[in-house]
Amino acid sequence: MPALRPERSIVILLLALLVVVTAVGGTFWLYRGHQERISWVNHTLRVENRLSTLLSRVQAAESSQRGYMLTRQSDFLDPYEDFRTNWHAEWGALRAEVGDNPDQVRAVEALRPMIEERLGRLQAGIDVRRTGGQIESEAFTPGLVMMARIRSHITHMKMREEQLLRVRSIEAGQLSTLVTAGLALSAALVIILGLMALRTAQRRVTEAVESREALSDANARLLAEAQERETAQAQLRQVQKMESIGQLTGGIAHDFNNMLAIVIGSLDMARRRLGEGGDPRVIKGIDNATEGAQRAAQLTSRLLAFSRQQPLDPQPTDVNKLVGGMSEMLRRTIGEDMRVESVLAGGLWRASIDANQLENAILNLCVNARDAMPGGGRLTIETGNAHLDDAYAVSHAEVTPGQYVMVSVADSGTGMPADVAERAFDPFFTTKGVGKGTGLGLSQVFGFVKQSRGHVKIYSEPGEGTIVKIYLPRHYGEENAVGYAMPTADSLPRAQGEEIILLVEDEERVRHMSVDSLRELGYTVVQATDGEQALEMLTIQPRIDMLFTDIVMPGINGRVLADRARETRPGLKILYTTGYTRNAIVHNGMLDPGVAFIAKPFTLDQLATKVRQVLDQDDQGS
Numbered sequence: 001m002p003a004l005r006p007e008r009s010i011v012i013l014l015l016a017l018l019v020v021v022t023a024v025g026g027t028f029w030l031y032r033g034h035q036e037r038i039s040w041v042n043h044t045l046r047v048e049n050r051l052s053t054l055l056s057r058v059q060a061a062e063s064s065q066r067g068y069m070l071t072r073q074s075d076f077l078d079p080y081e082d083f084r085t086n087w088h089a090e091w092g093a094l095r096a097e098v099g100d101n102p103d104q105v106r107a108v109e110a111l112r113p114m115i116e117e118r119l120g121r122l123q124a125g126i127d128v129r130r131t132g133g134q135i136e137s138e139a140f141t142p143g144l145v146m147m148a149r150i151r152s153h154i155t156h157m158k159m160r161e162e163q164l165l166r167v168r169s170i171e172a173g174q175l176s177t178l179v180t181a182g183l184a185l186s187a188a189l190v191i192i193l194g195l196m197a198l199r200t201a202q203r204r205v206t207e208a209v210e211s212r213e214a215l216s217d218a219n220a221r222l223l224a225e226a227q228e229r230e231t232a233q234a235q236l237r238q239v240q241k242m243e244s245i246g247q248l249t250g251g252i253a254h255d256f257n258n259m260l261a262i263v264i265g266s267l268d269m270a271r272r273r274l275g276e277g278g279d280p281r282v283i284k285g286i287d288n289a290t291e292g293a294q295r296a297a298q299l300t301s302r303l304l305a306f307s308r309q310q311p312l313d314p315q316p317t318d319v320n321k322l323v324g325g326m327s328e329m330l331r332r333t334i335g336e337d338m339r340v341e342s343v344l345a346g347g348l349w350r351a352s353i354d355a356n357q358l359e360n361a362i363l364n365l366c367v368n369a370r371d372a373m374p375g376g377g378r379l380t381i382e383t384g385n386a387h388l389d390d391a392y393a394v395s396h397a398e399v400t401p402g403q404y405v406m407v408s409v410a411d412s413g414t415g416m417p418a419d420v421a422e423r424a425f426d427p428f429f430t431t432k433g434v435g436k437g438t439g440l441g442l443s444q445v446f447g448f449v450k451q452s453r454g455h456v457k458i459y460s461e462p463g464e465g466t467i468v469k470i471y472l473p474r475h476y477g478e479e480n481a482v483g484y485a486m487p488t489a490d491s492l493p494r495a496q497g498e499e500i501i502l503l504v505e506d507e508e509r510v511r512h513m514s515v516d517s518l519r520e521l522g523y524t525v526v527q528a529t530d531g532e533q534a535l536e537m538l539t540i541q542p543r544i545d546m547l548f549t550d551i552v553m554p555g556i557n558g559r560v561l562a563d564r565a566r567e568t569r570p571g572l573k574i575l576y577t578t579g580y581t582r583n584a585i586v587h588n589g590m591l592d593p594g595v596a597f598i599a600k601p602f603t604l605d606q607l608a609t610k611v612r613q614v615l616d617q618d619d620q621g622s
Helices: 002-071 074-097 102-130 137-214 216-274 280-306 319-325 327-334 355-371 390-395 418-422 441-451 508-520 531-540 558-568 604-616
Strands: 315-317 338-343 351-353 377-388 402-411 455-461 465-473 500-504 524-528 546-550 573-578 597-599
Touching (some): 002 074, 002 102, 002 137, 074 102, 102 137, 137 216, 216 280, 216 508, 216 604, 315 355, 319 355, 319 377, 319 402, 327 338, 327 355, 351 355, 351 465, 355 377, 355 402, 355 441, 355 465, 377 465, 441 455, 441 465, 508 524, 508 546, 508 604, 524 531, 531 546, 531 558, 546 604, 573 604, 597 604
Parallel strands (some): 500 524, 500 546, 546 573, 573 597
Antiparallel strands (some): 377 402, 402 465, 455 465
């Protein structure tokens, strides 16, 4: 029987592989169908755009002729002559676009004689005016009637395209659901295959161990040599491991943030629309779901912090003031049985740091300290100026010599042995029981401090407590930082007049949620699925107050879109959003100067505040 086990394992692996290939093939087929539906949706939008452009050109030609009739100045005829010369090409392009729809083809064919007749009447009037003749007011009536027919005809064509757009959008959504289900099935089958392969690998490891026992002397020498190489390459392996895990967690965080943006935004909208007079059971259910989604968002934020891919906005920060303002929050978080002491240094330098992330880092350190003191104890937060010299930088990787603002968190807890302290900042490493910690608290602190060009050091001994010191880069320059005043909870900022926002988001459900949120705040919203469509909307829409765009999109990304938009509209205000930052608006981990950014997922309060801040910036002279 033992001799048959390898053959059975191979058969199982081949069957699993066959199932995976089938699932992936089916998913690919569904994906191709989904892309085809999307292309039809884009085709409908192009037809609508061509219809609108053709109508506006006819109207411009008519306005041009009227201007000439009133002034007899030939310059007024430029738009008319341009349309008269080129309208056949525009009509032909429209005819080609609707070639798949017989009804629309007939409508386009019927449009041609209308335009020719209208241009003929316009030219007749110009000819009379050029010869000095007078035109009676009644002569304009047939032209106005013909123009109304053209406008009505094009409007009916656009209505047919809108109906096609709704049908095709529904089909695209259904295929998108099937693609998602197919991907989930493929992922589950891949995991099963991996587990089976792992079992095979474990069996082979067992066989290797048995063989090693027969070669103990040779293996002892090899282990000694491997240990020497391990010591020499330990630091390099650690960096590579952190980078690999960081890339993985950053990608996962991006997908989760998109999903959480939909969940949190939709729950927030549902809660507000339900009001205080709704069913208490429904309200409680929504609140519980929101709390769970917020906890998931916090976990995702920790993943981004560890992978050093969260966007940071460093500002001159008074660390003493920040620590002092955390006292009430710390008392609620760590409990009454802990004695919290703050030792704040006089003459403390300002730190160049993202204050919100620093507050989260200190809170994480305090929570870790609390968990190390199950029976109560003393927690001390201390600040001070520090200088890390060249000698210290030589013995500590990634440390730049210079002046820093030091914040330390010390506890009188159980402490850690040296091997545990060495791994304390590793992701997902924890000494707590199952379900009592994610192992991301200290790794988040580590990633944030390193991304901020700072340094973190841990000191601990069993039974003597633990001290974690973080060194923040000192701010050089002006001491005062300008900040935006956050409104109170009962004064949610809303639209002021008819303000128009162009929303660009390639993820359909996130886009719908964002549109609903902005409209809830009173804004007029124009939406686009990608950068190319957004540029078309900017051309068509005469007035747009703000561009609200995702950064990571196929084709034109958000930053390139904003740059192109400002070439034609220099004063256009821009607000970026993403669940995962790349180098489009963030360089070396820091937001580019002057960039307005809101991270996914966001609540309606956060969106309302940020949008109002961006729209009011120039008015405030900022």
